[in-house]
Amino acid sequence: MRKVAIVGVGMTKFGEHWERGFRDLVTEAGVKALEDAGMSGAEISAGYVGTMAAGSLIGQEHTGALIADYMGLNPIPITRVEGACASGSLALRQGLMAVASGMHDVVVVGGVEKMTDLDTAEVSEILGGAGDQEWELFLGATFPGLYAMMARRYMHDYKATEEMLASVAVKNHKHGSMNPLAQFQNEITIQDVLDSKMVADPLKILDCSPLTDGAAAVVLAPLDIAKKYTDTPIEIVASAQASDTIALHNRSSIAGVKAAQIAAQAAYKQAGVSPSQIRVAEVHDCFTIAELMAIEDLGFFSKGKGGEASLNGETQIGAKIPVNTSGGLKACGHPVGATGIKQAVEISWQLQGEAGKRQVSGADIGLSHNVGGSGATAVVHIYKRVN
Amino acid sequence: MVGIVGYGAYVPKYRIKSEVIAQVWGEDPDRIKKGLGINEKAIASSDEDAATLAVEAAKIALQRAGIAPKKLGALYVGSESHPYAVKPTATIVAEAIGATPDLTAADLEFACKAGTAGIQMCMGLVGSGMMEYGMAIGADTSQGRPGDALEYSTGCGAAAYIIGKDGESLAIIEDTHSFTTDTPDFWRRNKADYPSHGGRFTGPPAYFRHVKSAALGLMKKMNTKVEDYDYFVFHQPNGKFPKAVAKMLGVPPEKIADGLLTPNIGNTYSGASPLGLANVLDIAKAGDRIFVTSFGSGAGSDAFSIKVTDRIKNRERGKPVSEFIAHKEYVDYATYAKYRRKFKGM
Amino acid sequence: MKESIPLTWRKIPDRYRLLGSLCKNCNSHYFPARHVCPKCRRKGKIESYQFSGRGRVFSFTEIHAPPAGFEEQIPYVMAIVELAEGARCTGEIVDVLKKDMQIGDEVEMVFRKIQSNDPEGLIHYGFKFKKVKK
Numbered sequence: 118m119r120k121v122a123i124v125g126v127g128m129t130k131f132g133e134h135w136e137r138g139f140r141d142l143v144t145e146a147g148v149k150a151l152e153d154a155g156m157s158g159a160e161i162s163a164g165y166v167g168t169m170a171a172g173s174l175i176g177q178e179h180t181g182a183l184i185a186d187y188m189g190l191n192p193i194p195i196t197r198v199e200g201a202c203a204s205g206s207l208a209l210r211q212g213l214m215a216v217a218s219g220m221h222d223v224v225v226v227g228g229v230e231k232m233t234d235l236d237t238a239e240v241s242e243i244l245g246g247a248g249d250q251e252w253e254l255f256l257g258a259t260f261p262g263l264y265a266m267m268a269r270r271y272m273h274d275y276k277a278t279e280e281m282l283a284s285v286a287v288k289n290h291k292h293g294s295m296n297p298l299a300q301f302q303n304e305i306t307i308q309d310v311l312d313s314k315m316v317a318d319p320l321k322i323l324d325c326s327p328l329t330d331g332a333a334a335v336v337l338a339p340l341d342i343a344k345k346y347t348d349t350p351i352e353i354v355a356s357a358q359a360s361d362t363i364a365l366h367n368r369s370s371i372a373g374v375k376a377a378q379i380a381a382q383a384a385y386k387q388a389g390v391s392p393s394q395i396r397v398a399e400v401h402d403c404f405t406i407a408e409l410m411a412i413e414d415l416g417f418f419s420k421g422k423g424g425e426a427s428l429n430g431e432t433q434i435g436a437k438i439p440v441n442t443s444g445g446l447k448a449c450g451h452p453v454g455a456t457g458i459k460q461a462v463e464i465s466w467q468l469q470g471e472a473g474k475r476q477v478s479g480a481d482i483g484l485s486h487n488v489g490g491s492g493a494t495a496v497v498h499i500y501k502r503v504n
Numbered sequence: 505m506v507g508i509v510g511y512g513a514y515v516p517k518y519r520i521k522s523e524v525i526a527q528v529w530g531e532d533p534d535r536i537k538k539g540l541g542i543n544e545k546a547i548a549s550s551d552e553d554a555a556t557l558a559v560e561a562a563k564i565a566l567q568r569a570g571i572a573p574k575k576l577g578a579l580y581v582g583s584e585s586h587p588y589a590v591k592p593t594a595t596i597v598a599e600a601i602g603a604t605p606d607l608t609a610a611d612l613e614f615a616c617k618a619g620t621a622g623i624q625m626c627m628g629l630v631g632s633g634m635m636e637y638g639m640a641i642g643a644d645t646s647q648g649r650p651g652d653a654l655e656y657s658t659g660c661g662a663a664a665y666i667i668g669k670d671g672e673s674l675a676i677i678e679d680t681h682s683f684t685t686d687t688p689d690f691w692r693r694n695k696a697d698y699p700s701h702g703g704r705f706t707g708p709p710a711y712f713r714h715v716k717s718a719a720l721g722l723m724k725k726m727n728t729k730v731e732d733y734d735y736f737v738f739h740q741p742n743g744k745f746p747k748a749v750a751k752m753l754g755v756p757p758e759k760i761a762d763g764l765l766t767p768n769i770g771n772t773y774s775g776a777s778p779l780g781l782a783n784v785l786d787i788a789k790a791g792d793r794i795f796v797t798s799f800g801s802g803a804g805s806d807a808f809s810i811k812v813t814d815r816i817k818n819r820e821r822g823k824p825v826s827e828f829i830a831h832k833e834y835v836d837y838a839t840y841a842k843y844r845r846k847f848k849g850m
Numbered sequence: 851m852k853e854s855i856p857l858t859w860r861k862i863p864d865r866y867r868l869l870g871s872l873c874k875n876c877n878s879h880y881f882p883a884r885h886v887c888p889k890c891r892r893k894g895k896i897e898s899y900q901f902s903g904r905g906r907v908f909s910f911t912e913i914h915a916p917p918a919g920f921e922e923q924i925p926y927v928m929a930i931v932e933l934a935e936g937a938r939c940t941g942e943i944v945d946v947l948k949k950d951m952q953i954g955d956e957v958e959m960v961f962r963k964i965q966s967n968d969p970e971g972l973i974h975y976g977f978k979f980k981k982v983k984k
Contacts, residue, residue, distance in 0.1 A: 242917050251861060252882050253940045256964060256976065257913065257920050258928050265911035266930055273909070273953050317928075318912040318948050366930040366938040371909060517945050549945060550922050551962040555975065559961040587973050596975060600866040600961050602900075831983070833945075842922065 118217045122343040122350035122503065125154025125336035126462040131450030132300040134330040139175050139231040140187045146332035146455075147188045147227055154336040154346040156223070158188070161336070163221040164195035165211040167204030167228040168454035173243040175231050184227060201247035202403060203489030204228065205333070205457025206496035210356050212337050222339060228458030229332035240328050244453070247490035249364035261325055261404065263365050263491040265317035268406035271372040272319070274421070277409070279319050281424030283310035285405035286323050286447050288433050293444025295434075295475035300329050300450030310405075324405040329450030333458035335465070340503070349469040354390075354482075355499035357383035365491040374407075374492035377414040381486070384497040385416070388482075392416035395499070396480040397467045398438060399460035401488040402445040408432075411486050412440060415497070434475055442467060442475045460485035461498065468502040506630045507673025508810070509637060510569025510666040510818070513782040514560035515769055515828035516548040520840045522656050528837050529651050536656055541743015545659040545770025547835070548645045550843045554583040555593045557662035557775070558643035559600040564822040565639065565664040566601060568674070573603040576666070577635025580625055581611050582618025582642045582774040584692070584699075597641065615690060616739055617800025618642060619663065619774040624680055624806060626667035637668045642774035649698035650846055657742050659770020663778035674815040675785060675794070681722035682806045683714050690801035701801075707745070710803050715739065715749050718805035719797045726809055730754050733809075734792040737763030737780040739799035741771045762787060763796075768829055781810075783825040790814040853971050865976035868959055870937060872899035879935040903959030905933040905979070912948035919965035931957055931979055942978040956982040 127149025129142050137145075143166070151158055164185055172178045181195040200207040205228030212226035232240055245254040248263055271277055287307055293299035305323060313323040336346070343350035359379040362368055368375060385391060392415060400415065402408035409423040417438045418426045426432065432440035443449040443463040446456060464483035466472045480502075487496045521544045523533030537543055548557065558581050566573055581593040594609035612618040612625075619642015626638030643662035648654030670676045689710035692699035702710070715738055723729060730736075736755045738746035743766050750760045763780035765772075772779055777798040784794055794810040841847060861882075863869050870881030874895035878887060881901060887894025910929035913920070920926070927943040929951075943951065944960055957979035966973040 238918060241915070245917060249940075251857075254917065255974075256928075256940055257917070257923075257926065257942050258940050259913055259915065259917050261915065262911045262913050262928050266909040266928070269911060269953070270909040315912075315914045317914065320911075364940065366908075366940045371930070549962075551942075551944065551964075551978070553963060553973070555973075556960075556962050563961075596866075599862060600975070602867055845922075 119219060120340035120352060121213050121216045121337055122340045122352045123335045123461065123465050124338045124343050124346035124350050125150045125156065126465045127153055128298060128333035128459055128462050129331050130298045131329050131331035131452060133233050135233070139171060139177060139229060140183060142231060142330060142332040143184050143227055143229040144187045146229070146334040147225060150225060150334035150336050156336065156346065158190060160223045161190055161193055161225050163193055163215055163224045164190060165208040165224065165226045166195065166197050167208035167457060168197060168230055169199060169201050169204045170243050170246065174240065175234055200494040201489035202401065202453045203457060203487045203494045203496050204454040205459070206485065206487035206498065207358070207457070209335065209457060209461055209498065210358060210496060213353055213356050216337050216339060224337050225334060226337060226458060227332060227334040228455035230452035230454040231330050232328045232452060233330050237328060253364055259317060261320050262317040264404040264406055265320045266365065267371045267410070267491070268319055271406060271410065274372045275424065277424035279311060280307055281409065281428045282319070282324055282405040283307045284428040285402060285408045286310050288427065289402060289441050289445040289447040292434060292442050292475055293448025295473065296444050296449060299444040299448050300327055301444065301448040320404055320406070326403045326446035326451040329452040331450060331452035331455045333455045333462050335458060335461050343503070350503045351465045351468050352501045352503050353498055354501045355384035355387035357387060358494070358496045361493050363490065363493045368492070373410050373420065374414050374488060374495055376492055376495035377411065377486060377488060377497065380495045380497040381415045384499050388499040390482060390499065394482050395438065395484045396482055397442060397464060397477045398440050398484040398486065399443060399463050400440055400445070400486040402441060402447050403451060405447070407488065408440065408445065415484065415486055434477055439477045442472060442477060457485070457487040457496065460487060464500050468500060505670040505676055506627050506667055507670045507676035508665055509571065509668035509672050509674065510565040511664065511782050511785055512561045512564025512568060512822055513663045513779050513825045513828060514557050514564070515546045515661040515825070516552055516557065517831060517833055518547045518549060518835050518843065519544045519832045520547055520835055520837065524837055525656055540656050541767055542656050542770060543767050545657065546661055547840055547843055548660040552645065553587045554585045554643040554645050555587050555596045557645065557660065558593065558597045558641045558664065561643065561662040561664040562597055562601050562639060562641060565666050568818050568822040569666045570818065570821065571637060571666070573601045574606065576603045576607050576637050576639050578626055578629050578638035579603055579607055579609045580622035580640045582614065582622045582640070583611070583644050584613055584615055584618065584773055585645045585647065586611055614804065615801035616741065616771070616773045616776055617798040617804060617806055619778045620798035620806040623665055623667060627677060627680065630667050630669065637666055639664060639666050642778040644773035644775050646773040647698055647844065654699070654701065657766070657771040659772045661769055661772035661775040661779050663775050663782045665778065673813055674818050675810050675812045678809040678811055679722060679726050680806060680808045681718055681725055682804060683718035683721055684804035687803035689803055706801070710801060711741065711745050711799050712749055712752065714803050714805040715797050715799050716752060718807040719753060719795070722807040722809060728809065732793060733795040734759065735763055735784045735788065735794045736760045737777055737784060737794065737796040739777045739797065740764055740766035740780060743767040765829070779825060785816065786819060786824040786826065788812045788816065790816055853968065855972070858972060858974060866961065868901040868903050868977050870899050870901055871896050879937040881933065881937040881939045901933050901935055905931040905957055907951065907953055907955040907957060908932045908938060909953060910943065910948070910951050919967035927951055929979065944978050944980050946981055958982050
């Protein structure tokens with residue numbers, strides 16, 4: 118297997134893009150990534166794209182072909198992959214495997230979602246499809262409701278508080294305020310979160326990631342030719358994915374995400390690094406509780422200690438392990454299919470020293486953690502700066 | 505002969521007091537309570553309807569009967585509030601209790617007496633030997649027009665009866681007699697949200713004539729008299745009519761007290777006299793005789809003479825009516841309006 | 851989701867009665883029903899199983915932002931219920947609000963309307979749970 122590097126990255130601003138559609142967004146991100154790699158496009162031999170629900174959200178299937186067409190990449194083979202909110206990371210993994218295996222040399226990987234063309238209730242229902250439609254959603258559960266039940270159990274098992282949950286949102290908004298591409302760049306307080314409208318008890322609206330339009334893209338190449346395209350290639354040193362039951366109720370524990378724990382262990386083993394060596398991480402904080410579970414599942418904090426660590430500021434930039442420097446799903450936004458790729462983009466910028474005001478000093482190894490549904494799919498990637 | 509092998513009742517948890525309704529319409533609460541003899545009524549939650557009420561009652565009837573649901577040869581649901589205009593409630597109930605597919609099922613409608621009509625049909629089917637057991641349910645989530653006198657009385661509840669051979673029965677149905685005429689005292693046209701009624705016409709020519717005639721007809725047929733019975737259950741559209749008809753028939757007030765539930769749960773329509781009977785069966789002793797007369801507007805009455813057997817001890821397997829009546833939570837008028845879908849656009 | 855008659859119909863017995871499955875090889879209970887035992891895989895002996903409907907609350911939430919079809923019910927409590935036989939399922943807890951709920955509460959199955967959004971469409975029924983009075 119060949120070593121693979123990211124040689125170009127690009128993303129749109131995340132937010133409500135009333136004037137721009139699915140193909141506009143993904144084209145912008147793709148072109149930016151190609152520009153970043155100094156490529157014309159002719160170098161690209163294949164494409165992969167992660168998008169969760171274009172069919173439901175904009176009535177468009179066959180999005181791979183659409184994207185190749187609008188990016189002027191025909192006739193390359195291009196493939197759409199779907200794993201709910203982890204679709205982006207699945208696409209990244211497909212691209213990585215294609216290059217590592219030697220099947221393709223240079224590939225472009227994109228993630229995109231256009232979510233604001235429908236009203237919020239309809240979009241929420243579509244996102245609910247990431248859970249078990251027949252045995253969770255149909256019966257009255259909502260997607261926030263599933264995470265709320267995880268939160269309730271987590272709080273019960275580990276004596277965690279709503280303030281601890283809120284501290285995740287506060288920190289991610291603070292990080293988002295330093296990211297010009299973030300959907301929310303305003304700071305909020307713990308009290309703001311606690312006072313916000315209840316969605317699914319104990320999760321309030323400020324515990325939830327927003328609906329977002331956006332796209333992100335990366336260009337992958339074999340590491341041995343990466344310097345042809347960039348002075349700062351970022352090697353992907355681990356890619357691991359695991360699955361679990363589609364319905365939350367069938368998992369032995371719901372105060373953590375087992376698939377993420379398994380993927381993390383596999384990724385650390387592949388990369389030959391330990392959690393304490395990770396300098397910056399982008400984790401899947403679709404709800405505040407998800408970040409608390411993530412920082413434990415990834416081994417940054419022991420089980421049940423994530424809440425306190427978060428409340429104590431240990432996941433902020435400059436602290437023990439900076440988590441979600443982009444603002445995370447909460448503040449940077451969560452265009453579901455794009456999120457996994459955005460995480461790779463943010464980690465690349467961090468490892469390249471290109472993260473501006475939110476730069477983590479000395480960041481040499483980074484990690485991304487992307488979860489589909491309530492934890493039925495989890496993907497962990499580890500990235501290294503190439504010296 | 506045939507009898508009641510098992511019975512079950514269900515009354516939803518929520519209650520609204522007559523005075524709360526009276527306040528909304530500027531009525532004198534005491535006059536309403538005294539005039540109608542209704543203190544409060546039971547109302548179903550927004551996720552309950554006649555089918556769900558029927559299922560809960562049917563399950564308890566099966567527990568008491570101790571028979572497998574697949575042994576039921578017939579299932580009839582009597583209601584004036586069937587959830588669908590076209591599509592049977594009985595199939596929903598049969599599927600939910602696990603009685604499908606080898607049985608006959610149908611919905612009945614005869615205002616407040618569709619439940620007892622089902623009991624008579626099951627008596628015929630079992631008595632003729634066509635089947636071993638039949639289930640008849642009276643279930644309603646009836647609606648009264650906001651502000652109408654009916655709004656104080658229309659309650660929600662259900663009772664289910666499994667009819668089988670007399671040897672297996674906890675109470676034998678000794679005989680039945682009906683009295684039926686075309687008397688338009690109360691009706692609801694297709695697509696109308698609420699029923700209309702003839703006001704005072706619902707009294708003498710409708711309720712009193714039919715209940716009295718059916719009751720006297722059965723006693724004449726059986727050559728029995730009031731003194732032969734320990735309990736009387738009459739249809740109870742309000743708290744006053746059953747007391748008045750008891751007086752006309754010479755039934756002492758203490759003999760109707762246990763079968764009169766309307767003052768505390770409202771008129772549960774098809775469930776009303778069956779629920780009253782269930783409450784009596786909950787307390788009666790072996791050998792007691794119970795006289796039941798239903799009434800359905802339109803109009804007709806079914807009278808039954810029932811004798812309790814020593815198998816009545818099987819009632820311990822099921823939850824008594826009194827527990828349902830005691831387990832309650834009061835709601836305000838706005839919540840009641842939400843639960844009973846009185847808002848346009850819901 | 852747009853209403854589908856066949857999709858609704860084929861799950862009616864399971865949803866109305868809490869019909870699941872049991873693997874006779876390892877004695878694990880599953881709800882909803884499965885065709886393959888995840889523990890025994892091809893060695894599993896799966897058969898239909900009627901759950902008692904009794905169980906305990908494993909976790910719960912109170913929904914304030916409802917999905918389509920549930921607008922008139924808010925707020926309502928949803929829970930993961932651990933059935934007495936060991937399987938877990940998701941369902942609504944009726945006639946309560948979260949202030950009356952605790953993890954570990956005993957519940958039993960009731961039959962209720964699940965959703966009936968479209969006044970001209972189907973009424974969907976199925977299992978929910980209510981707290982068992984102590």
